[in-house]
Amino acid sequence: MSETAEYAETASPGEGDAAPAASGSRKGSPTSSWRSRLYRWDIKASPYVFVAPFFLFFGAFGLFPLLYTGWASLHRLELTNLDDSTWLGLENYTNLLQSDYFWNALGNTFTIGIISTVPQLAVALGIAHLLNYKLRGSTLWRVAMLAPYATSVASASLVFTLLFAWDGGMVNWVIGSVGIDPVNWRESSWGSQFAVSSIVIWRWTGYNALIYLAAMQAVPHDLYESASLDGASRWQQFRHVTIPMLRPTILFTVVVSTIGATQLFGEPLLFGGTAGSKGGADHQFQTLGLYLYDQGWINGHLGRASAVAWLMLVILLLIAAVNLLIARRLRKAQ
Amino acid sequence: MAPEDRRPVAPKAGRPLGLKAGRTMHAGPVTYLVLALFTAVSLAPLIWTAIAASRTSGRLAQTPPPLWFGGNLFKNLERAWTEASLGDAMLNTTIVAGSITIGTVLFSTIAGFAFAKLKFKFSGLLLLLTIGTMMVPPQLSVVPLYLWIADLQWTNQLQAVILPTFVSAFGVFFMRQYLLQALPSELIEAARMDGASSLRIIWHVVFPAARPAMAVLGLLTFVMAWNDFLWPIIALNQSNPTVQVALNSLGTGYIPDRAVIMAGALLGTLPLLLAFVIFGKQIVSGIMQGAVKG
Numbered sequence: 001m002s003e004t005a006e007y008a009e010t011a012s013p014g015e016g017d018a019a020p021a022a023s024g025s026r027k028g029s030p031t032s033s034w035r036s037r038l039y040r041w042d043i044k045a046s047p048y049v050f051v052a053p054f055f056l057f058f059g060a061f062g063l064f065p066l067l068y069t070g071w072a073s074l075h076r077l078e079l080t081n082l083d084d085s086t087w088l089g090l091e092n093y094t095n096l097l098q099s100d101y102f103w104n105a106l107g108n109t110f111t112i113g114i115i116s117t118v119p120q121l122a123v124a125l126g127i128a129h130l131l132n133y134k135l136r137g138s139t140l141w142r143v144a145m146l147a148p149y150a151t152s153v154a155s156a157s158l159v160f161t162l163l164f165a166w167d168g169g170m171v172n173w174v175i176g177s178v179g180i181d182p183v184n185w186r187e188s189s190w191g192s193q194f195a196v197s198s199i200v201i202w203r204w205t206g207y208n209a210l211i212y213l214a215a216m217q218a219v220p221h222d223l224y225e226s227a228s229l230d231g232a233s234r235w236q237q238f239r240h241v242t243i244p245m246l247r248p249t250i251l252f253t254v255v256v257s258t259i260g261a262t263q264l265f266g267e268p269l270l271f272g273g274t275a276g277s278k279g280g281a282d283h284q285f286q287t288l289g290l291y292l293y294d295q296g297w298i299n300g301h302l303g304r305a306s307a308v309a310w311l312m313l314v315i316l317l318l319i320a321a322v323n324l325l326i327a328r329r330l331r332k333a334q
Numbered sequence: 335m336a337p338e339d340r341r342p343v344a345p346k347a348g349r350p351l352g353l354k355a356g357r358t359m360h361a362g363p364v365t366y367l368v369l370a371l372f373t374a375v376s377l378a379p380l381i382w383t384a385i386a387a388s389r390t391s392g393r394l395a396q397t398p399p400p401l402w403f404g405g406n407l408f409k410n411l412e413r414a415w416t417e418a419s420l421g422d423a424m425l426n427t428t429i430v431a432g433s434i435t436i437g438t439v440l441f442s443t444i445a446g447f448a449f450a451k452l453k454f455k456f457s458g459l460l461l462l463l464t465i466g467t468m469m470v471p472p473q474l475s476v477v478p479l480y481l482w483i484a485d486l487q488w489t490n491q492l493q494a495v496i497l498p499t500f501v502s503a504f505g506v507f508f509m510r511q512y513l514l515q516a517l518p519s520e521l522i523e524a525a526r527m528d529g530a531s532s533l534r535i536i537w538h539v540v541f542p543a544a545r546p547a548m549a550v551l552g553l554l555t556f557v558m559a560w561n562d563f564l565w566p567i568i569a570l571n572q573s574n575p576t577v578q579v580a581l582n583s584l585g586t587g588y589i590p591d592r593a594v595i596m597a598g599a600l601l602g603t604l605p606l607l608l609a610f611v612i613f614g615k616q617i618v619s620g621i622m623q624g625a626v627k628g
Contacts, residue, residue, distance in 0.1 A: 039529070039531075042531050042532050043526075043532070046448075046452070046532035046533075047448040047452040047453070047454035047457070048454060049532075050444040050445055050447060050448035050452070050532075050536075051444075051445045051448050051449070051460060053441045053444075053445070053501065054441050054442070054445040054464075054501045054506055055460070057437075057441070057497070057500050057501040058464075058467075058501055058503065061475070061479065061497060061498040061499075061500075062467060062470075062475060062498075062503075063467065064478070065474070065475030065476075065477075065478035065479050065482075066467075066470060066474050066475055068477075068478035069474050069475060069477050069478055072477050072478065072481075077477075082481060082484055082485075123372075127369075127372055130361070130365050130368060130369050131369070133359050133360065133361035133365055134359060134360045134361060135361050135365075135366075135369075136361075139614070139615050139618065141369055141373065142614075142618045143610060143614035143615070143617075143618055144373045144376060144377060145372065145373065145376055146610070146614070146617065146618055146621070147376055147377060147380060147607070147610060148376050148379070148380075149557070150557060150603065150606040150607055150609070150610050151379075151380065151561075151603050151606070151607075152560065152561035152563070152577070152578055152581070152602055152603065152606075153561060153563050153578070154561075154563060154577075154578045154581035154582055154585070154599070154602065155383070155581060155599040155600075155602045155603045156379070157585065158581060158584070158585050158595055158596070158598070158599040159379050159382070159383050159386075159596070159599055160379070161585070162386060162394065162592060162595075162596065163379065163382070165395075167395050167396075167397070168394055168395045168396050168397050168399050169399065170382070170399045172397075173397050173398050173399055176397075202375075202376070202379065205376075206376055207621065210618060210621050210622050211621070211622075213622065214621075214622035214623075255469075256469075259469055259471065262471065263471045263472070263473060265473075265563070265564055266563040266564070266578075269582070270581075270582060270585040270586075273585060273586060273587065274586050274587050276585070276586055289473060289564075292473055293564075293568075296476070296477060297568060302477050302480070302481075305476075305477055306477045308473075309471075309473045309474045309476075309477065310474070312471060312473055312474070313470070313471070313474055316469070316471065320469075
């Protein structure tokens with residue numbers, strides 16, 4: 001690559017060999033050539049200097065560990081003896097694929113993912129639609145909807161654990177007052193999965209509503225005008241104008257929420273109390289994230305935990321591929 | 335490594351902002367009613383946390399659950415503060431979240447500036463790498479990071495939590511998107527003509543132009559760092575916890591008193607709720623900006 005091509009686009013042409021005008025020195029004098037060399041060096045090197053801190057940290061604490069996890073997953077590596085690792089090949093993986101608890105965790109992650117993501121995004125879309133009207137105190141509504149986002153996983157999970165308590169819990173009291181029998185939200189399989197999902201839904205619905213609202217505000221006004229001239233009702237406008245225009249954003253939130261659901265960890269851990277990392281006495285809400293933590297830091301099999309991590313990555317890539325396929329289908333169908 | 339709650343920005347929907355974007359229909363009473371209902375659902379658990387924190391453990395086990403405040407709030411807060419060491423934990427979390435915020439904002443701004451306005455070899459590839467790894471789950475790096483901090487004997491020390499989250503791919507991308515539009519190239523060109531070095535340009539041109547986005551990124555980063563969960567509970571234990579680690583041990587029966595647990599949950603959220611009351615508008619616009627610009 002030629003020297004000038006590497007110059008910042010902001011540097012004006014023809015400036016390359018001359019010192020900057022403001023330096024005031026004569027061209028050719030020792031100070032001037034030193035300065036111009038410094039100046040050229042500055043323009044050439046500074047972009048790398050500016051991105052270097054990010055990539056240094058990113059490489060050390062993000063990229064390197066990512067690859068090292070793959071290496072560790074092929075070894076027996078125990079928490080009790082960190083200096084000793086023996087080569088196992090694929091044994092960690094074959095053990096996992098034969099473990100009932102792994103498949104149980106995968107299934108739970110899937111069901112909790114579905115029952116937390118689908119209602120969350122559907123409600124967020126509805127709220128965004130309402131927030132898109134001309135409202136009094138619009139900022140206040142938005143801040144109130146976003147308040148759960150400020151609450152940590154730990155705080156929210158502790159509160160919901162109490163709300164879903166068997167004795168004196170708010171939820172059982174409310175459903176009891178309309179004549180429904182109390183549910184054991186911690187022991188029952190679907191009940192506990194619903195309770196865990198409700199924490200996720202509560203924390204993220206407002207956030208997603210704001211993402212949708214931002215996208216809705218970018219939809220050109222005249223599309224609605226022509227739709228209403230054609231006699232479309234508000235619901236028809238929402239279905240045939242808003243939703244199609246929001247399709248990229250919706251797809252994006254689906255992908256991000258799916259990734260979030262795959263990593264679900266804090267909510268079931270705290271909801272489980274003392275049996276937290278097991279996901280309840282019968283592993284009824286143990287997710288993949290919990291399973292990894294349980295294998296690695298409760299049972300002490302770090303090599304196995306690494307294998308779980310890599311399987312999670314494979315699952316994420318599969319999900320991304322399916323999403324891409326669906327997106328392409330939808331685009332073709334349009 | 336991204337904290338578990340880090341959510342990247344959405345692509346822009348539909349057409350670019352036209353002459354007349356958005357709808358201007360006025361909301362009717364039904365809209366207000368439904369919105370009020372959703373607001374109630376979103377605020378109720380927070381308000382009830384405060385109610386539960388003001389009661390006794392015995393009262394919380396009774397049916398019906400308390401719906402109004404009792405007189406034990408300060409006693410429970412004090413117990414959570416001292417017995418569950420939430421006081422120390424909050425100081426620790428302030429240090430951790432503060433350092434991460436400074437690192438993220440500073441390095442994101444200069445890297446974002448380089449990606450937005452400077453030309454260099456492999457810049458496209460590096461940016462793609464940055465964006466691509468935004469979606470890699472943090473679980474994929476916890477085992478090596480743990481080995482690393484064990485080796486350095488950093489277990490239980492705050493730098494073990496700060497350094498892995500010190501920079502953020504999301505932050506770099508966020509600042510790049512902002513600076514692409516907010517910083518006119520002519521301004522940098524003029525500064526170069528005046529012989530300003532790159533460092534001077536960063537200080538006198540980039541930082542002033544980026545200030546609003548830096549503030550928003552700082553707020554978002556602080557919220558995320560304060561709430562980070564997975565890595566801190568692996569790297570730290572009860573002897574030197576962050577708020578989330580302390581809350582986790584509260585939840586696993588460290589102190590079985592329900593009212594004290596709720597007081598802890600309240601304490602752990604209070605600083606962020608306060609930030610929301612003061613900076614709510616900026617945080618909302620930050621999330622919406624991140625969603626539309628692209």
